[in-house]
Structures are given as C-alpha cells and as structure tokens.
Amino acid sequence: xxxxxxxxxxxxxxxxxxxxxxxxxxxxxxxxxxxxxxxxxxxxxxxxxxxxxxxxxxxxxxxxxxxxxxxxxxxxxxxxxxxxxxxxxxxxxxxxxxxxxxxxxxxxxxxxxxxxxxxxxxxxxxxxxxxxxxxxxxxxxxxxxxxxxxxxxxxxxxxxxxxxxxxxxxxxxxxxxxxxxxxxxxxxxxxxxxxxxxxxxxxxxxxxxxxxxxxxxxxxxxxxxxxxxxxxxxxxxxxxxxxxxxxxxxxxxxxxxxxxxxxxxxxxxxxxxxxxxxxxxxxxxxxxxxxxxxxxxxxxxxxxxxxx
Amino acid sequence: xxxxxxxxxxxxxxxxxxxxxxxxxxxxxxxxxxxxxxxxxxxxxxxxxxxxxxxxxxxxxxxxxxxxxxxxxxxxxxxxxxxxxxxxxxxxxxxxxxxxxxxxxxxxxxxxxxxxxxxxxxxxxxxxxxxxxxxxxxxxxxxxxxxxxxxxxxxxxxxxxxxxxxxxxxxxxxxxxxxxxxxxxxxxxxxxxxxxxxxxxxxxxxxxxxxxxxxxxxxxxxxxxxxxxxxxxxxxxxxxxxxxxxxxxxxxxxxxxxxxxxxxxxxxxxxxxxxxxxxxxxxxxxxxxxxxxxxxxxxxxxxxxxxxxxxxxxxxxxxxxxxxxxxxxxxxxxxxxxxxxxxxx
Amino acid sequence: xxxxxxxxxxxxxxxxxxxxxxxxxxxxxxxxxxxxxxxxxxxxxxxxxxxxxxxxxxxxxxxxxxxxxxxxxxxxxxxxxxxxxxxxxxxxxxxxxxxxxxxxxxxxxxxxxxxxxxxxxxxxxxxxxxxxxxxxxxxxxxxxxxxxxxxxxxxxxxxxxxxxxxxxxxxxxxxxxxxxxxxxxxxxxxxxxxxxxxxxxxxxxxxxxxxxxxxxxxxxxxxxxxxxxxxxxxxxxxxxxxxxxxxxxxxxxxxxxxxxxxxxxxxxxxxxxxxxxxxxxxxxxxxxxxxxxxxxxxxxxxxxxxx
Numbered sequence: 003x004x005x006x007x008x009x010x011x012x013x014x015x016x017x018x019x020x021x022x023x024x025x026x027x028x029x030x031x032x033x034x035x036x037x038x039x040x041x042x043x044x045x046x047x048x049x050x051x052x053x054x055x056x057x058x059x060x061x062x063x064x065x066x067x068x069x070x071x072x073x074x075x076x077x078x079x080x081x082x083x084x085x086x087x088x089x090x091x092x093x094x095x096x097x098x099x100x101x102x103x104x105x106x107x108x109x110x111x112x113x114x115x116x117x118x119x120x121x122x123x124x125x126x127x128x129x130x131x132x133x134x135x136x137x138x139x140x141x142x143x144x145x146x147x148x149x150x151x152x153x154x155x156x157x158x159x160x161x162x163x164x165x166x167x168x169x170x171x172x173x174x175x176x177x178x179x180x181x182x183x184x185x186x187x188x189x190x191x192x193x194x195x196x197x198x199x200x201x202x203x204x205x206x207x208x209x210x211x212x213x214x215x216x217x218x219x220x221x222x223x224x225x226x227x228x229x230x231x232x233x234x235x236x237x238x239x240x241x242x243x244x245x246x247x248x249x250x251x252x253x254x255x256x257x258x259x260x261x262x263x264x265x266x267x268x269x270x271x272x273x274x275x276x277x278x279x280x281x282x283x284x285x286x287x288x289x290x291x292x293x294x295x296x297x298x299x300x301x302x303x304x305x306x307x308x309x310x
Numbered sequence: 311x312x313x314x315x316x317x318x319x320x321x322x323x324x325x326x327x328x329x330x331x332x333x334x335x336x337x338x339x340x341x342x343x344x345x346x347x348x349x350x351x352x353x354x355x356x357x358x359x360x361x362x363x364x365x366x367x368x369x370x371x372x373x374x375x376x377x378x379x380x381x382x383x384x385x386x387x388x389x390x391x392x393x394x395x396x397x398x399x400x401x402x403x404x405x406x407x408x409x410x411x412x413x414x415x416x417x418x419x420x421x422x423x424x425x426x427x428x429x430x431x432x433x434x435x436x437x438x439x440x441x442x443x444x445x446x447x448x449x450x451x452x453x454x455x456x457x458x459x460x461x462x463x464x465x466x467x468x469x470x471x472x473x474x475x476x477x478x479x480x481x482x483x484x485x486x487x488x489x490x491x492x493x494x495x496x497x498x499x500x501x502x503x504x505x506x507x508x509x510x511x512x513x514x515x516x517x518x519x520x521x522x523x524x525x526x527x528x529x530x531x532x533x534x535x536x537x538x539x540x541x542x543x544x545x546x547x548x549x550x551x552x553x554x555x556x557x558x559x560x561x562x563x564x565x566x567x568x569x570x571x572x573x574x575x576x577x578x579x580x581x582x583x584x585x586x587x588x589x590x591x592x593x594x595x596x597x598x599x600x601x602x603x604x605x606x607x608x609x610x611x612x613x614x615x616x617x618x619x620x621x622x623x624x625x626x627x628x629x630x631x632x633x634x635x636x637x638x639x640x641x642x643x644x645x646x647x648x649x650x651x652x653x654x655x
Numbered sequence: 656x657x658x659x660x661x662x663x664x665x666x667x668x669x670x671x672x673x674x675x676x677x678x679x680x681x682x683x684x685x686x687x688x689x690x691x692x693x694x695x696x697x698x699x700x701x702x703x704x705x706x707x708x709x710x711x712x713x714x715x716x717x718x719x720x721x722x723x724x725x726x727x728x729x730x731x732x733x734x735x736x737x738x739x740x741x742x743x744x745x746x747x748x749x750x751x752x753x754x755x756x757x758x759x760x761x762x763x764x765x766x767x768x769x770x771x772x773x774x775x776x777x778x779x780x781x782x783x784x785x786x787x788x789x790x791x792x793x794x795x796x797x798x799x800x801x802x803x804x805x806x807x808x809x810x811x812x813x814x815x816x817x818x819x820x821x822x823x824x825x826x827x828x829x830x831x832x833x834x835x836x837x838x839x840x841x842x843x844x845x846x847x848x849x850x851x852x853x854x855x856x857x858x859x860x861x862x863x864x865x866x867x868x869x870x871x872x873x874x875x876x877x878x879x880x881x882x883x884x885x886x887x888x889x890x891x892x893x894x895x896x897x898x899x900x901x902x903x904x905x906x907x908x909x910x911x912x913x914x915x916x917x918x919x920x921x922x923x924x925x926x927x928x929x930x931x932x933x934x935x936x937x938x939x940x941x942x943x944x945x946x947x948x949x950x951x952x953x954x955x956x957x958x959x960x961x962x
Contacts, residue, residue, distance in 0.1 A: 150673035153938040155900020158918060162681045162930070165922045243798035247904045250800050251919070266800055273808045284801040292796030299792075383865045416868025423866075428859035432958055433881050446869055478957040494867070 035304035042304070048296035055290050059109040068102035070260060092278040094269060100279050104286050107262045110255055111290060113172050114179070115242040121180040123234045126187025131226070133188070134195030135218050145192070148185035156182040157247060164253040175245050175254050183237070190233050194226035201225070228305045235298035239291035246287055262287040328400045329356040330534045331380070331419070331502050336394030338375050341387055347605045349375045351558040352394070357502065357534040362525075364537045364545035364566070366581070367555035370602050373538050376555075377504045379404075380536075381421050382411050398502070417447055420500035424507035426487035430479035436463075436490045437475030443497035462493040466523060485516035489523065496527055503528070504536045509544060521548055542581055546570065551638070554578045557603045557613035560632065561642040574641035574650050576620045612644070620645045620652075656953075660946065667942045671935070675728070678934045679721050682927045724931065733935075734928035742932040745917065750936065752822060753913035756905065757898040759826075759833030764840045764898075765891055771841075772848020777875065779853050787845065794842035799901075803835045803908035820910040832909040836902055840894050847890055848883070855883040885955050892948030896941035 039045045058065055083093045092100050133144040156179070163178040164170055198204060199222060207221050246263030248254030255261040262283040269279035338350035350372040357363050367373045378384045380396050382403065396403045398419060403411060423429040431439060440462055441455030450458065456475060463471035466489040479487055488508060495503060505524060509517035525548050528535050539545055545552065545566065552569050554562040554577065562575040573579040583596035600617035603609055609616050615625040625644060632640045635650075643649060713720070727734055733742035775787035810831060811819035817831040818824040855861065856879050864878040903915025914933050921929040953959045 146669055147673070149670045150677065153670050153674050153896075153941045154677065154934065155896070155937055157901050157903055158915070158934065158937070159678075159681075161903065161919070162678065162685075162922060166681055166684045166686070168686055239796065243800075246798055246800050250904065251907060263800060266804065270804050270808070273804065274813060280804060284797075284805070288793075288797045288801060291798065292792060295792065295795055381866050383862055412868050412870065414868075416866060421866045423859060423863060425859065429863045431860040431864070431878050431882070433956060434878075442869070443867060446867075446873065480958045491863075494863075 035301070038304040039300060042300050044296050045300035045304075048293045048300060051289060051293035052297060055108055055112060055293065058105055059112040062106045062109065065105045066099075066102040068099045070098060070102045070106050071258065092276065094265070094276075094279040100265075100282050103260050103265060104262070104282050107260045107265060107283060108286065108290070110172050110259065110261050111242045111245060111287065114175050114245040115238045115290075115294070117172070117176045118179045118183070118241040119234050119238045121176065122184040122187050122237070123230060125180070126184035126189075127191045127227075127230050129184075130188040130191025130230075131195055131218055131223060134192040134226075135199060135214070135222065137196075141192070144188070148188050151182060151185040154182065157244065160244070160248060161251060161253050164248065170249070170254045170256050171259065172245075172255065175248055178248075179241055179244055183241075186237065187230055187234065191226060191230050194229050195222055198222045198226040232298050232302040232305065235301060236295050239294035239298075242287070242294070243291050328397065330359050330361075330399065331536075332356040332395070332397040333376065333380065334395040334397065336376060336379060336396065337392050338372070338379050338384065338389060339392060340389050342606075345606055348608070349389075349558055349605060350379065353555070353558070353560055355553045355560065355563070357536060359501065359534055360528065360532040361551070362528065362535040362537060362549045364539060364549035364552045365555060366539060366542060366545065366552055366578075368540050368602050370557075370605060371555040372558040373555045374506050377421065377506055377536065377538055380504065381419065382415055383421075416443065416495075416500075417498045418500050419502040419504070420495040420498075421504040421506065422488070422491045422495045422508050425511045426484070426491040427479060427511075429491060430487060432479055435476050435478055436482070439479075440490065440494045440497060443494060447498060458497070459493075462497055463490070465496075466490070466493045466527075468493075484512050485519060488512060488516075488520050492520075492523065492527070496531070496533075499531055500533060502534045502536065504538065506538045507540070508537070510539070510541070517544065524548070542585055554581070557608060558605065559613065559642060560640075561614065563632070563638075563640045565638050568636075568639060572650050574635055574639065574646045575614075575643045576618045576645075576649050577614050579649055579652070580617075612642070620648055656950075660950070663946050663949070667946075670942065671938055672725075674938045675725070675931055675935050676721060678931050679724065679927070680717070682922075682925070682930050683717050683720070685922065685925050724928070728935065733932040736926050736929060737924075742928045745929055746914070746932055746936060749912060749914045749917040749933075752911055753899055753902050753906070753915065755822075755826075755829050756832055756836060756902055756911060756913060757895060759829040760837035760840070760898050761891065761895055763833055764837040764844055764894065767837075768841045768844030769848050769887060771845040773852060775845065775849040776852035776856070779849075779856075784849075787849070791842035791845045795839055797838070799835060799838060799904050800908070802838050803832075803905055806831060806835055807908060822911055828909075828911070832905050832911060835908070836898055836905040840898065844887065844890060844894075848887055851886050852879060852883040855879045858882070881955070885952065888951050888955060889948050892944050892951070895944045896937065899940060900937055 063069075077093075094100055094103070129144055133141040159182045160175075160178040163181060164174055167174040167178075204217065204221050207217060212221065245254055246261065246266065249256075249261045249263030250267040255264060257264060265283040266280055266287070269276070269283075273280050333353055333355050336350055336353045337348070340347040340349055349370075353372065353376050355363060355365070365373045365376070375384070375389075379389075379391060380403070384391075391404060394404070398414060403414060406414070430436065437456050437459040440459035441450070441452070444450035444455040444458050445452070460471045460475050463475060468474060468486055468489050474482075479490070482490065488511075492508075503524075508524065509520050512520060521544060524535065524537075527533075535548075537545060537549060549566045551563070551565050553560050554569075554575065556577050562569070562573065562578045564574065569578060570582070573582055577598070580596070580598035584598065598617055603613050603616075609626075611627045612618070612625045612630050615621045618625065620643070622645065628644070630642045630644045632642045633646055634640050635646055641649070715723075724734065733746070735741050736745065771787055771791075775784045778784045807819060810816045818828045822828045856875070858879075860882075861874060861879055864874045869878070899914070902913055903918065905911070906913040906915040907919075914937075918930060918933050921933075
C-alpha cells in the first residue's frame with residue numbers, strides 16, 4: 003500500500019493520489035498477490051477442491067477399488083439400486099457403480115480442461131504478445147482473423163469440427179475447442195501488451211537499446227500476463243462444461259470412455275426413479291467448474307485490488 | 311421560497327455572536343482493513359458572511375475530509391464522526407435528521423470540486439445539470455429550469471450560454487467546465503460556498519480568472535467562502551484568514567497578512583519558503599524535507615516533528631496544544647516564539 | 656452517422672467471407688459422400704448421381720465450389736438442399752424457434768440479471784450482497800446440461816409447471832428452456848451490473864449529485880444508473896449472438912426444432928448449403944448485434960461520436 007490513506011473509497015474521493023504512482027514491478031505484484039491469496043477463503047477452498055480433483059484424475063484407484071472399465075464390475079441385475087455400502091452413489095441403468103464411474107470420469111474432464119487452456123494460452127498469448135508489440139500490419143491481420151473466430155458460435159463450430167474427425171476423444175475435443183477459443187486469450191493479451199508497452203519503464207528500456215525479444219519477454223510479458231492467467235483459469239471451467247455438452251450431443255467422448263457429460267445424458271431417461279446416476283456426476287462436474295471459476299476470481303481480486 | 315428549512319434553521323439575518331458556520335472540535339475516522347485512520351483530529355474553524363477562509367494543507371492533511379463532513383457527503387461507513395459539531399447558523403448539522411440536512415445541502419451550503427470534468431455527469435447536458443437544482447429543490451418546470459440555467463451561465467460569463475446550455479461537459483474547456491460547476495453551486499444563492507481546490511486542475515492564467523469570478527460572486531451575494539487549497543499562492547489575494555492543516559489538525563490560524571509577514575508554525579514557514587520568489591532568483595528553492603505523515607501510524611507528540619527544523623526533545627513526546635498567540639492568531643507549536651522571531655529575521 | 660454504419664458494414668465483409676470460408680472448408684472436409692447420404696440404403700441410378708454432382712458443382716475444386724456459393728449468397732440465394740428445397744425455407748422456421756428461445760432468454764437475463772445486480776450493488780459489502788454473489792457463482796458453475804435436465808424433469812415432468820418439451824404450447828414452451836439457456840448469462844450480467852453500479856457510485860459526479868442535495872433515489876436512479884447502464888447494454892447486445900449459437904444443447908434437451916437441431920442433422924447429411932447458411936446467418940446476426948450495440952453506445956454516452 004503506497005498511499006498514506008489506504009482505503010479505495012477515500013482514494014476515489016480524493017481525486018488525486020497522495021504520491022506519484024510507482025512503476026509496477028512484476029515481482030512485487032505477484033508476491034503481494036500470493037501473500038494476499040494465502041489468506042483468502044475463496045482461494046483456499048478452490049485450491050483444495052482442485053487438488054482433490056487433480057489427484058482423482060491421476061490416481062483414481064486411490065478413491066475406489068472398483069475398475070469401471072472392467073465389464074464384470076457391472077451387474078445388470080443390480081441396475082438402478084440406491085445408495086448402499088457396496089455402491090456409495092448407487093448403480094446406473096446397466097448396474098455399474100456410479101461412484102467408481104464418477105471418480106474415473108474426472109480424468110477426461112481435467113485433461114480436456116487443462117490441455118485446452120494450455121494450448122489456447124500459448125497460441126493466443128504468443129500471437130497476442132506479437133500483435134500487441136509489433137502493431138501495424140501484423141496486428142491488423144491477426145486482429146481481423148480473430149474477429150472471424152469470434153463471429154462463429156463456438157459450440158456449433160466445435161460440433162462441426164468434431165464431425166470431421168469422426169472419432170471423439172479428449173484430443174479431438176481439445177483441438178476443436180482450442181481452434182475456436184484461442185482468440186479470447188489473444189484479445190486479452192494484446193490489450194494488456196498495448197497498455198504495458200506505453201508504460202514509462204518500457205519506453206525507458208527501449209530508449210536504452212533493449213532488443214525486441216528482451217523487451218517483449220523480460221519487460222512486457224511479466225506485466226501483461228496477469229489478466230491472461232485470470233481469464234485462462236476461468237475459461238478452464240468453461241472448457242470442462244463444454245466437453246460435457248459435446249459428449250452429451252454425441253460428438254465428444256463416446257462410450258466406453260467415461261465422461262460426466264455422457265453419464266448425465268445416459269441417466270436422464272430414468273432420472274425421476276433413480277436421480278443418483280445423473281446428480282452425482284452433475285455435482286462433480288459443477289464442483290470442478292466452480293473450483294476453477296473461484297480460483298480465477300480469487301487470483302483476479304488479488305491482482306486487482308481496485309475492485310475489492 | 312425556502313421550503314421546510316425555515317422551520318428547522320433560522321433564515322438569514324442577524325446572527326448574534328454565532329458565526330455563519332462553525333466547525334468545532336471535529337473528528338473524522340475511516341475504518342479500514344489496516345486499522346482506523348484518523349483523518350481529522352479536532353479541527354475547529356469559523357466563517358462569517360462575506361468572509362473568505364482559506365484552508366491550507368497537503369494531500370492527506372484532512373482539509374477535504376473536513377469539508378465533506380460539513381457537506382455531509384462522506385461515505386459512512388467507512389467514515390465516522392466520533393466527536394465534534396458543525397454549526398450552521400447555530401444548528402448542529404451533524405445532529406440533524408437526513409431530510410432536514412438535505413434541505414441545507416446544495417441549497418444553503420454548496421460545494422465545488424477540483425476536477426470539473428469528473429465532477430460533472432458526462433451523460434447529461436450542462437443545462438440539465440444546472441437546471442436540476444431548480445427542478446428538484448424549487449419544483450421548476452423544465453423550461454423555467456433551462457431559462458435559469460442560461461441566466462446562471464451568463465452570470466459566470468460563459469460565452470454563448472443560450473446555445474451551449476445543450477452541450478455536454480466534455481465539450482467545454484477546463485476553465486469553462488469549472489465555471490459550470492460554479493454556476494451549479496451558486497444556483498440557489500447558498501450562504502456558504504466551499505471550494506475544494508477549485509483551480510488546481512487548471513492552467514495558471516485560467517486559475518486567476520476563476521479566483522476573480524469567485525471573489526466577485528462573493529461580493530455580490532455576501533456569502534461565506536471556504537477555499538481549500540494546497541497552494542499558498544492562490545489564496546494571498548482573496549482570503550481574509552487562513553487555517554493551516556497538517557496531519558488532521560489545524561497547526562496555525564491567522565489573518566492572511568499576518569501569516570505572510572511572519573508565520574508562527576514551522577510547517578507554515580516551510581510552505582512559504584518553498585514558494586519561488588523573484589528576489590531569490592538563482593538561489594536553491596527551499597523544500598520541506600521528509601514525507602507527509604502516515605495517518606495509520608502518526609508520529610508521537612507533534613506530528614510534524616520528524617520534518618521540523620525547530621524540533622526539541624519534548625516535541626517527540628508532547629503534542630502541542632493550539633496556543634493562542636494573539637487575538638486572531640494561534641499556533642500548534644511549542645516553539646512558536648522562535649519560529650516567529652526567525653521569520654522576522 | 657450513416658457513413659460510420661456503411662464503414663462498419665464494409666469492415667464486416669472480410670469477417671463474413673472468412674467465417675463462411677472456414678465453415679465451408681470444414682463441411683467440405685466432412686467424411687462421406689453427400690449424394691450417398693441422401694440416398695441412404697437405396698441403390699442409385701448412376702446417371703442421376705452424375706447429373707446431381709454436376710448440378711451441385713461437386714466435381715469442382717473446393718475454391719470453385721465456394722465461389723459459386725458466394726456468388727449465390729450475394730444475390731441473396733442461400734442455395735438449395737440436395738433434395739431441391741431452398742435453404743431459406745428450411746432456415747426460416749428453424750430460426751424462428753431459436754430466435755424465440757434466445758429472445759426469451761435475453762429478456763430473462765436482462766430483467767433478472769440487472770435486477771439482482773442492482774439489489775446487490777445497493778447493499779454492497781453486506782450479507783445480501785454476498786448472498787447474491789455466491790448464488791451467481793453457483794449458477795455459473797452448473798452447466799446448461801445439468802440445469803436443463805434437472806429443471807425439465809423436476810418442474811416439467813414431476814411438478815408439471817411447464818411444458819416438458821417441444822413448441823406446441825406457444826410462448827409457454829419457451830419459458831423453461833429460455834431460463835436454462837439464460838442461466839450462466841444471468842449470473843454474469845448480475846455480476847457485471849453490480850460491479851458497474853458500485854464503480855459508478857464511487858465516481859466524482861455522484862459525489863457532486865449528493866452535494867447538490869438531491870434525494871438518494873434521484874442520485875442512484877438517474878445519475879448513477881444512466882452511466883452504469885452503458886456497459887450492460889454492450890454485454891446484452893453481444894450476448895444475443897452467444898445465446899443463439901449456444902442454444903443447441905438447450906434445444907436438444909427440450910426437443911425444440913431450432914437451428915441447433917437442424918445443423919446437427921444437416922451435418923450428418925453433409926448438407927453443405929444448410930450448414931453454411933445457418934452459420935452465415937448467425938455471423939450476420941452477430942455482426943448486426945454488435946453494430947447496434949455500438950450505435951446505442953453513442954446514444955447513451957454523448958462523449959462517443961461516430962464520424
């Protein structure tokens with residue numbers, strides 16, 4: 003807190019800051035943010051949730067001894083049983099254990115979410131960095147291209163792309179989503195870079211003869227990356243939800259793959275008599291999405307104290 | 311014309327001993343995450359009709375917060391007023407119920423702000439913003455309100471008022487916008503006008519014009535003017551008396567010519583010495599060393615002691631009271647005599 | 656103003672070209688032969704196949720096919736299906752359904768989102784504010800798929816409050832799907848409204864309005880709201896396109912014969928002209944909605960002037 007009077011309310015009323023603003027230092031921005039995050043309940047609870055889901059997706063057998071891919075684990079005679087000691091979440095239409103399937107469903111959701119986020123952040127982020135930094139024709143070209151992608155509805159576009167692939171698995175779903183959503187990251191990175199580029203410390207570094215790559219990666223990127231990380235985290239939850247939707251539409255993951263979206267759509271017919279097979283994967287799906295959105299919110303609040 | 315306000319507050323006229331506006335031992339605090347910030351700590355000043363009081367101090371000295379407390383426009387919470395009175399014609403505004411208070415606010419005590427561009431609503435025409443005073447407080451029709459707005463814009467000498475009444479704030483220059491702000495504030499002939507850094511955001515030449523305008527309007531209407539500024543140069547020609555604030559307290563009270571002749575507080579002296587003067591050309595300009603105090607961690611004793619050239623041991627432990635050093639003069643410095651003597655030399 | 660509109664429309668041409676080209680290419684890459692798909696299991700007359708391939712330019716290279724499509728498009732001709740039905744005929748009814756759905760969702764979004772957002776903003780920092788914020792988080796987190804099924808089965812099937820599926824109940828058919836489709840947007844708009852109003856209430860001109868002695872009702876309802884509304888309009892306008900494009904899941908759940916379902920079946924029949932036609936209209940709607948938003952911006956914010 004550089005002001006003698008910290009509260010935003012007073013700062014806003016005062017009209018001018020007590021002292022000239024300091025040039026931002028990326029390191030202190032992040033360490034301040036980290037310091038602030040560690041004591042936020044929103045951050046702690048989302049981090050714990052995400053941790054659990056990550057472990058679940060890597061080591062599902064830690065949570066259940068049933069292997070849902072083993073056909074013998076399903077007994078048709080046990081179909082649509084309620085919750086019991088043997089089947090914590092009950093069984094589905096085919097007599098499979100809902101708990102084990104829900105646990106094993108985490109991996110596909112997390113893999114789609116994480117890989118799509120990483121790919122869009124890398125592609126969109128890098129292009130945004132270049133476009134924002136170079137400006138001119140490069141910027142115009144990239145920006146026009148992203149406008150095209152913005153104009154295409156992403157679920158419908160993904161549906162088309164997946165129809166081309168014929169097979170639906172985590173990688174094709176990831177690709178379909180990434181192709182259509184990288185412009186979001188691009189736009190945010192570009193705007194952040196343009197802001198950072200005109201800051202005094204960048205102008206000074208340029209005047210001192212810093213090379214273009216050094217300017218981009220050493221001076222601009224660390225100060226422009228915060229909004230990209232925030233949006234990427236929030237989008238991650240959206241990608242997981244999109245995977246569920248595409249799998250429901252029949253173009254995403256397919257049986258025998260296990261996906262929360264598939265489980266939900268399989269369970270709908272008998273929902274009123276056996277709600278468990280729909281509600282449990284729905285709960286896990288929603289909790290995962292919630293955890294990433296909360297994390298994104300917490301990080302944004304920590305990086306942008308103005309909105310508190 | 312003055313609607314329900316007459317029943318609560320005496321209208322103009324004889325005041326007896328009571329000044330037009332009296333701030334008495336005012337305390338304002340802000341409750342923040344980092345702790346309680348004591349922004350104003352026992353400020354007192356008074357104002358009579360036709361008089362101009364300049365309140366001088368740097369950012370964070372509490373001068374604007376005091377003004378906002380008088381207006382009743384502090385956000386409470388986070389702000390709170392644990393102690394003190396703001397008497398307008400003898401009635402403590404702080405104890406008034408909100409509806410009675412809003413009859414005073416804007417109509418009898420008005421305020422103008424530093425940055426007219428952000429202080430005017432960007433989406434309404436200036437005419438409607440000035441006319442709003444008549445529409446809301448006087449129940450005027452849209453057409454009458456606009457007519458009044460044109461008259462006021464003429465009065466603050468905005469050229470082509472009749473045409474420009476339909477323009478938006480961003481279409482005016484900085485000086486013209488501040489004139490609009492002034493027109494809005496004097497719309498209902500207030501008895502007190504508080505101007506919070508009215509010229510800080512303006513060019514030097516425009517600053518003088520705005521100050522002249524304020525002085526002229528004051529002469530015409532005999533209103534009391536509180537001029538809040540951090541710039542000693544602005545107040546010299548227009549103020550009658552000066553209150554210097556530091557760290558939420560008044561550190562010196564004086565008539566304007568007294569203070570310029572010989573300041574009685576080291577802070578005031580520092581401010582005066584840091585004004586560039588023609589006869590000191592070529593010499594290094596004086597600057598008060600150190601930083602303004604952190605209101606969350608106020609220095610012990612006298613708040614100014616870390617920056618004070620006159621500091622003695624007891625300044626660190628003992629907060630000075632506001633010493634009466636003359637009939638119209640006071641200073642919150644244990645060593646005001648030394649400061650005064652030093653000033654004469 | 657009109658020059659600005661024309662310039663914007665000209666700028667939209669490359670977007671439209673790029674989007675149609677992209678979609679055309681994807682559909683071109685779809686596996687399988689469209690004529691074979693049309694005929695299904697039946698054996699077909701080789702002569703007829705040759706004639707049809709010729710008629711629909713199926714033997715030409717990709718770019719030539721695209722060129723023929725474009726020429727038709729700029730003449731207002733979206734082409735015909737392989738069965739000879741004009742694409743516009745097919746789209747008209749489907750778009751009607753999707754537009755009804757999206758509009759219902761948009762109205763719900765505007766009313767509920769702005770209402771809740773204002774409620775929260777005026778109680779900023781208090782318990783009610785936190786409650787609204789928490790419920791928006793929950794609403795954002797539950798995917799359409801889940802809200803759709805659960806509400807359909809509970810409120811539709813079990814309680815019988817709303818029609819379960821289809822469009823045979825007139826406007827009532829759209830209430831539940833509209834809400835499901837609007838869900839996430841309601842939550843985002845609530846948050847945006849809250850942030851926008853809270854920020855506006857901190858503005859200097861609000862302090863001025865208070866200092867003028869205006870009643871709080873007028874300070875909030877006139878001075879703050881007029882300014883806080885500006886970003887909300889943008890969001891709502893841009894969201895119309897999102898809602899229409901995202902309607903496919905809701906349409907499938909509630910069995911509404913909209914563009915989502917049509918697109919779905921057309922993809923499997925490789926009905927190039929229908930698929931591209933639908934996406935083209937969606938892109939046009941997106942472009943027009945954004946243009947209208949920009950023009951509204953100028954009406955709401957006098958600082959913006961378009962030359």
